[in-house]
Amino acid sequence: MAVALQCALCSCLLLCVSGIVPNPQNVRIISVNFHSVLQWDAPRFDEGNISYTVQSESINFPGYKYKTVSTKLRLTECDVSSLSAYGDYILQVRAESENNHSDWVTVRFKPMDDTIVGPPDVKVKSESGSLHVDFVGPFAEHEHGKWPLKQYYGSWNYRILYWKEGSDTEVTHIDTKHNSEILSQLEPWTIYCIQVQAVIPEWNKTGQLSRELCEQTTHNGVTPVWIIVAILIGSMLVVVISVPVCFFSFLYLYRLTKHVFCPSYIFPQHLKEFLSKPPSSSQFFPALPQEENLFYDTLTVISEESQNHSDETGDEASKTTEHLQDSEQEDCDSGMVPASEKA
Template identity: 80%
Template sequence: MAVTLWCALCSCLLLCAYSMVPNPQNARITSINLRSILQWDAPRLHKGNITYTVQYKSINLPGNTYENVGTNLTLTECDVSSLSAYGNYVLKVRAESENDHSDWVTITFKPMDDTNIGPPDVKVKSESGSLHVDFIGPFAELDNWPLKKYYGSWNYRILYWKKDSSTEVTHIDTDHNSEILSQLEPWTIYCVQVQAVIPELNKTGELSEVLCEQTTHNGVTPVWIIVTVLIGSMLAIVISVPLCFFSFLYLYRLAKHVLCPSYIFPEHLKEFLSKPPSSSQDFSALPQEEHLFYDKLTVVSEESKNQNDETGDETSKTTEHLQHSEQEDSDLRIVPASEEA
């Protein structure tokens, strides 16, 4: 161990003597859902400012030359997500300080194989003794497309178990985005996780978070519930039928009173309306209004009997005058205007 440390120290001293820049250390790719970052560690035992250059070339194209991905980088990482997801590449990085630079450090990278598949989004719903599990994704970081579209084969694996018995795990593979977990014990809490599976690459994605949900009854309605519902329905019918009948009767009477009020039509109007109207009436046969002329009449009332005897003579004279007037009235004849003319 001491010999190794001594050799490393001697190498660093020689590099410093010749003003050479040490190589970057521990180059690696971190890729999740096709978002890929090339990372490395800064060289040790070097004073001064250091920048980095990253280049790539495609292995699938013979004779292809390296192209820059990033230059004058001050951080110890470089985003290489812009490279095609279907390619196969060689990446290299070197450190640079003023006019000096280190040797290239290379690493191979194949996005479809090297990227890690993240967990899908999962929803669990309990219904009729079963668990309805829906899941979607994950999605590519660069264009937000489902990763399912990048791969030729894609399945989802559903793992579930009783909460109190995590050792007995059951799994189901499906190529759909939902699944119904049936044949479960009623009123029992089950926990669920889902992950993506790529059979052609023998690759599995990260597991989703654990979701636990309690099942309800197993879908068979108990007898006591059926009896309760039937009794309730019968009581509702018994109560509602008379109520509806009396409500209808009341509304009928009210409508009849408003629309057809009860009153007796006069008999003389009935008799008049029952007769057919005359087709024509000769109004010329009716007598014309006659203009009648009358003499002036004077009416004298009888004097009260309790008057004084002093007016006796006047009373007798008045009586004679009245008798004379009555006689004149008897001789008076009403003469129409036509006769008078």
């Protein structure tokens, strides 16, 4: 044991003295949604500044020389996302210090197999006693945009896991090829928690679970009997109260309208006629009868005694008649009523 430790110490001193740079340690690939980074741990080296060089070789093309991905790196990682997702590569890294360098340390990288499928974006909405779940992604981000990982693989399913809050042991799952699903036949007014992940059967890959979302269900669309009874009673009360109110309101408006437009007091007819005529002096002083409006009849008086002497008294009767006419004419001119009119 002491001999082995002594030999190791001597080797370390020999390396430091000769200027040989130790190899990078724990070389690994971290890839999520085709965003791939080669990482390693820095070796123990105190002789000066140290940098790194990363190269790649495609196994798909035998004889293809290594291509330098990056050089003079100061960090212990290198982004290799530019490599094709469908390729199969050998990646190698070495440490360098001035004119000295370590040996190459290699690792194999196949993006389609090695990348981790991330969680999708999930939205949950409670409606009519069911939970509506929508999900999309994950996406592979590149310089010119992003594409769903669903386009890279031949088969793709979403797995929905849900359970009642507080009962993680009773988990139900549903697989679907679509980007949404309705979880029905749930208990009303109950909180359910949901997670979604991608499943790729052909590649035997299962994606990461989305963050846990919890949502409470509402009523299941069936209205309870007590709610129906309460609504009916409330409707009846409204009708009972509103009908008398409407009746008395209508009666009050009717009486008010009748009082305004049809008052009970009737204006006298003769005053209406009087006021309807234009004002003039003739309304206060009666007009005198006009001469052209008077009609006269001739009155002839014949005595029984003079019947036998009609011939003799004809001239006298004629004179009497003329005298009466002249007398009536004078009475009319003086405003007196003729004797014939009085009779």
